[in-house]
Amino acid sequence: MNPIRKKRLTLIGLMIAGIGVATWLALNAFDENLMFFFSPSEVVEGKAPEAHPFRIGGLVQTDSVKRKPDGLTTAFSVTDNAEAVTVEYTGILPDLFREGQGIVAMGQLNQQGIFIASEVLAKHDENYMPPEVAESLKTAHDEAVANPQPQASIQ
Structure with a gap:
């Protein structure tokens, strides 16, 4: 695999993981503060x-x-x-x-x-x-x- 492609793929993977963690943190905070x-x-x-x-x-x-x-x-x-x-x-x-x-x-x-x-x-x-x-x-x-x-x- 081309080193530039490998770098891009790693960067995209890290971005997706970061978005996933941020989404999980936001939903977790929302669930804790939700009051019916x-x-x-x-x-x-x-x-x-x-x-x-x-x-x-x-x-x-x-x-x-x-x-x-x-x-x-x-x-x-x-x-x-x-x-x-x-x-x-x-x-x-x-x-x-x-x-x-x-x-x-x-x-x-x-x-x-x-x-x-x-x-x-x-x-x-x-x-x-x-x-x-x-x-x-x-x-x-x-x-x-x-x-x-x-x-x-x-x-």
Whole structure:
């Protein structure tokens, strides 16, 4: 083989290997930083990953906020009006956090099925709701209208 051809072939091989390594590094970084959104109904159904961080969003359920004795840990339930998931967060909650408000929490599920949040975001005014939360609430409402549950009568 001609030495010039051999040099060109080596250079092309190194370029292809470099592009391959760069592509692998980019895809690996993208996979590590990818964070999906799940509604409480999807989490209860088991669609959410157990060992990977994700976002959960919905409304803070009324009378569900409980503060732990350490003063920083708060447990509350997030609902999409169909299912509810318990969320535990250690830190200072946003000023707009309260019962009945829309929130998005980032974190992951523990072995007991409790969502351990690393960050909690509250909606910033009464007109705004993250699109994922609005869609999951609308879907849960549509399913409840299509499949009404019989209500227990109070005697």
